[in-house]
Amino acid sequence: MRVYISADIEGTAGVSGRSQTAAGAEGYQAACRLMTQEVNAAIEGAFAGGATEVTVNDSHGQMLNLILELLDPRADLLHGAPKPWSMVEGLDASYDLMVCTGYHARAGAAGTLAHTYSSAVIHEVTLCGTPVGEYELNAYYAGTYGVPVAAVAGDDVLEREVLGVSPQVHFARVKEARGRFGSLSLGAERAREAIRAAVEAACRLGDVPGLVAPPRPDLVATFMHAGQAQVAALCPGSERVSPVAVRFESSEFREVFRAFRAMITLAGTV
Numbered sequence: 001m002r003v004y005i006s007a008d009i010e011g012t013a014g015v016s017g018r019s020q021t022a023a024g025a026e027g028y029q030a031a032c033r034l035m036t037q038e039v040n041a042a043i044e045g046a047f048a049g050g051a052t053e054v055t056v057n058d059s060h061g062q063m064l065n066l067i068l069e070l071l072d073p074r075a076d077l078l079h080g081a082p083k084p085w086s087m088v089e090g091l092d093a094s095y096d097l098m099v100c101t102g103y104h105a106r107a108g109a110a111g112t113l114a115h116t117y118s119s120a121v122i123h124e125v126t127l128c129g130t131p132v133g134e135y136e137l138n139a140y141y142a143g144t145y146g147v148p149v150a151a152v153a154g155d156d157v158l159e160r161e162v163l164g165v166s167p168q169v170h171f172a173r174v175k176e177a178r179g180r181f182g183s184l185s186l187g188a189e190r191a192r193e194a195i196r197a198a199v200e201a202a203c204r205l206g207d208v209p210g211l212v213a214p215p216r217p218d219l220v221a222t223f224m225h226a227g228q229a230q231v232a233a234l235c236p237g238s239e240r241v242s243p244v245a246v247r248f249e250s251s252e253f254r255e256v257f258r259a260f261r262a263m264i265t266l267a268g269t270v
């Protein structure tokens with residue numbers, strides 16, 4: 001059984017402040033150690049649950065956060081940015097399950113450090129009119145390969161988002177949001193145990209239904225200001241539907257995902 005882990009940092013127990021997530025800023029190195037240990041807990045759970053191979057994708061910022069010398073040596077590490085498919089780089093039908101660690105609530109939600117791919121440019125993202133965050137976007141991408149997300153770790157706000165669309169997910173709630181820049185975290189060891197147990201249970205259960213995108217996925221990205229939407233709408237096939245919002249529709253979810261990545265990259269230039 002091949003397991004794919006997408007590892008973000010904001011949903012890690014003990015991480016609440018913006019500086020902890022920014023390379024070079026105060027508390028960042030300590031946050032990277034906490035993130036790496038949570039990923040190790042997921043790797044441990046995966047192998048205990050029957051995994052034979054584990055690939056970890058460092059999925060935050062410049063994607064150079066995980067500390068290889070501390071990472072469980074049984075896993076392979078994808079890192080660096082930009083990677084073509086970002087938080088789901090390398091994921092394909094050869095994997096059996098996906099696990100998300102350190103994940104956070106969507107832009108606009110009340111979760112700790114909530115955002116959707118970019119705090120600087122994205123106000124909200126909807127898919128066929130429903131707000132979506134990184135969890136849904138990445139899970140729909142995995143779904144195009146028939147790979148289900150089986151376990152997720154993060155705060156209580158993310159837990160409600162995830163279980164609302166994916167009730168079969170084993171969720172490890174490692175903290176409760178106490179505002180955008182605050183949280184009540186489990187102690188590090190207890191957070192890791194929760195992750196290990198959730199991932200092991202998910203892997204033992206094996207195949208569960210994954211998320212399947214709507215047949216004609218229609219994404220609307222609302223940006224922080226009109227200048228960002230203006231350049232995002234340079235993405236071929238997109239349509240500016242308001243001063244701050246750009247829409248992209250396709251029969252292929254991966255095309256929608258790619259267009260969204262292009263839009264946020266463009267928007268980040270102004």
Ligand SMILES: [Zn+2]
Binds near residue numbers: 008060104117
């Ligand atoms: Zn993120």
